[in-house]
Amino acid sequence: MRIRVDRERCVGAGMCVLTAADYFEQDDEDGRVVLLADEAEDCDTAIADAAALCPAGAITLR
Amino acid sequence: MSASETVPYGIPLDRETPFDPPAAVMALHRGAEMRRLRYHPNGDLGWLVTSHRLARKVLADPRFSARLGSPVQVPIPMPGIEAYADFEGDFPATPGMFIEMDPPDHTRLRRKLTGVFTVKRMKALEPRIERHVQDRLDALAAGPRPADLVAQFAVPVPSMMICELLGVPYERRDRFEADSRALFTIDAGAGAKEAAMNALFAFLGELAAAKRAAPTDDLLSDLAADPDLSEAEVAGMAALLLIAGHETTAKMLALGTMALLENRDQWDLLRGRPDLMAGAVEELLRYLTIIHTGLIRQVKTDFEFEGHQIKAREYVTVSVQTANRDEAHFIEPDRLDVTADAKGHLTFGHGVHQCLGQQLARMEMRIAFAGLIGRLPGLRLAVPAHEVPLVTGQSFYGVAELPVTW
Numbered sequence: 241m242r243i244r245v246d247r248e249r250c251v252g253a254g255m256c257v258l259t260a261a262d263y264f265e266q267d268d269e270d271g272r273v274v275l276l277a278d279e280a281e282d283c284d285t286a287i288a289d290a291a292a293l294c295p296a297g298a299i300t301l302r
Numbered sequence: 303m304s305a306s307e308t309v310p311y312g313i314p315l316d317r318e319t320p321f322d323p324p325a326a327v328m329a330l331h332r333g334a335e336m337r338r339l340r341y342h343p344n345g346d347l348g349w350l351v352t353s354h355r356l357a358r359k360v361l362a363d364p365r366f367s368a369r370l371g372s373p374v375q376v377p378i379p380m381p382g383i384e385a386y387a388d389f390e391g392d393f394p395a396t397p398g399m400f401i402e403m404d405p406p407d408h409t410r411l412r413r414k415l416t417g418v419f420t421v422k423r424m425k426a427l428e429p430r431i432e433r434h435v436q437d438r439l440d441a442l443a444a445g446p447r448p449a450d451l452v453a454q455f456a457v458p459v460p461s462m463m464i465c466e467l468l469g470v471p472y473e474r475r476d477r478f479e480a481d482s483r484a485l486f487t488i489d490a491g492a493g494a495k496e497a498a499m500n501a502l503f504a505f506l507g508e509l510a511a512a513k514r515a516a517p518t519d520d521l522l523s524d525l526a527a528d529p530d531l532s533e534a535e536v537a538g539m540a541a542l543l544l545i546a547g548h549e550t551t552a553k554m555l556a557l558g559t560m561a562l563l564e565n566r567d568q569w570d571l572l573r574g575r576p577d578l579m580a581g582a583v584e585e586l587l588r589y590l591t592i593i594h595t596g597l598i599r600q601v602k603t604d605f606e607f608e609g610h611q612i613k614a615r616e617y618v619t620v621s622v623q624t625a626n627r628d629e630a631h632f633i634e635p636d637r638l639d640v641t642a643d644a645k646g647h648l649t650f651g652h653g654v655h656q657c658l659g660q661q662l663a664r665m666e667m668r669i670a671f672a673g674l675i676g677r678l679p680g681l682r683l684a685v686p687a688h689e690v691p692l693v694t695g696q697s698f699y700g701v702a703e704l705p706v707t708w
């Protein structure tokens with residue numbers, strides 16, 4: 241699946257980093273999400289969790 | 303019985319047991335995901351949302367505004383609130399207090415801080431938190447028994463940390479601890495709250511001015527140096543961090559310790575398994591849900607939501623304590639199980655206001671619980687559990703004192 245993040249929506253809560261640190265990081269300056277890889281196995285449940293837990297709906301999976 | 307008689311008037315706060323939400327609130331949750339609620343002081347009709355599904359939905363939906371306004375309404379009685387009865391429109395937002403703002407005002411201020419509270423930055427604070435925890439444990443272990451864990455440990459650890467981060471001298475905590483307590487004490491009175499807020503602004507405004515003249519390496523100096531922020535905004539942001547940053551975590555540390563002691567198998571399990579600590583903290587956050595009065599929003603326009611007709615200016619209370627006990631989302635939610643999957647709990651909220659300090663709070667709790675269990679494995683309550691004084695009259699639920707011995 242493809243991972244997309246919307247930095248305009250991101251509120252820097254860090255749930256994604258806490259849940260799937262291999263894919264998400266927070267910008268050192270503004271705390272907003274930075275994608276480390278935009279492609280993942282469909283069975284990777286951590287990514288699905290991160291998308292569901294993001295409080296701002298900033299992560300979409302396709 | 304007429305329909306109006308079945309509408310609850312405000313949210314009950316009194317509990318039957320220390321760790322479970324009031325039975326009356328749980329009963330409302332079992333009856334419907336969302337229902338009418340009458341608000342104090344005038345009985346205005348609004349809404350109460352109790353399920354996990356709808357709590358998430360409301361908190362993520364910008365139509366439910368964090369800007370509150372007339373007609374003044376609160377889900378629990380608040381003396382002095384009648385003074386605002388004649389007010390028309392949205393209450394003026396306190397400068398810097400972005401918790402009560404909507405985007406884009408909220409976004410502008412929150413983004414000034416998100417870089418400071420990242421997962422990575424909070425991990426880097428680990429040694430400093432560890433040091434504060436060990437210092438407090440040394441003092442506790444060397445002092446008399448029984449001891450009050452609230453005053454000796456649960457309050458000082460987060461208070462020292464937020465002071466250090468902000469650059470507020472901890473020795474001057476008399477200038478902010480009582481005032482911030484007044485702000486989250488439900489029946490402190492509207493006048494006393496206003497006075498407390500003014501005092502906090504004065505204290506932090508002075509401190510910010512000093513830092514503007516002679517910057518030190520801390521958050522308040524950075525905010526004070528930001529040309530885009532007014533002096534009042536700097537004081538308000540600092541006040542928000544101080545208020546939100548110490549009493550919440552303090553309540554969790556004391557109530558969490560009590561919950562582990564009263565579920566001794568869970569305490570013992572954590573003794574041998576430090577790897578369980580991160581999950582245990584999430585489970586304690588879920589199970590204890592210290593934000594027992596719920597999260598409050600107001601709608602500004604008429605719209606339909608989940609089959610209900612919502613009217614402009616109605617209030618909506620999101621009952622996080624029931625959402626966190628929702629069987630549709632959690633397995634056996636009424637049991638404390640530090641090995642359970644508490645993912646998705648709403649104790650830090652949801653949506654754009656989700657707790658800014660959550661990664662700091664998590665680090666503090668992990669280190670503090672681990673320190674306590676490691677250092678005082680034989681810790682126990684020094685009084686019967688039912689004699690521990692509970693605090694229901696504040697925005698954050700917890701214990702007033704926790705007499706312990708070891």
Ligand code: HEM
Pocket residue numbers: 400401402412464542543546547548550551554592593597598648649650651652654655656657658659660662663
């Ligand atoms: C266990 C401890 C904590 C709990 C349970 C907690 C809970 C919450 C909740 C539920 C909200 C959302 C309020 C709403 O949606 O109306 C919130 C917001 C906030 N919290 Fe925390 N909090 C904790 C610790 C902290 C700490 C340590 C800090 C500061 C360092 C902090 C700073 C904030 C701030 C600044 C906001 C406002 C965020 C915004 O409006 O965008 N909190 N907190």
Ligand code: SF4
Pocket residue numbers: 245249250251252253254255256257264266271272273293294295296297298299
């Ligand atoms: S969880 Fe969402 S809001 Fe939080 S940092 Fe990640 S993308 Fe941003």
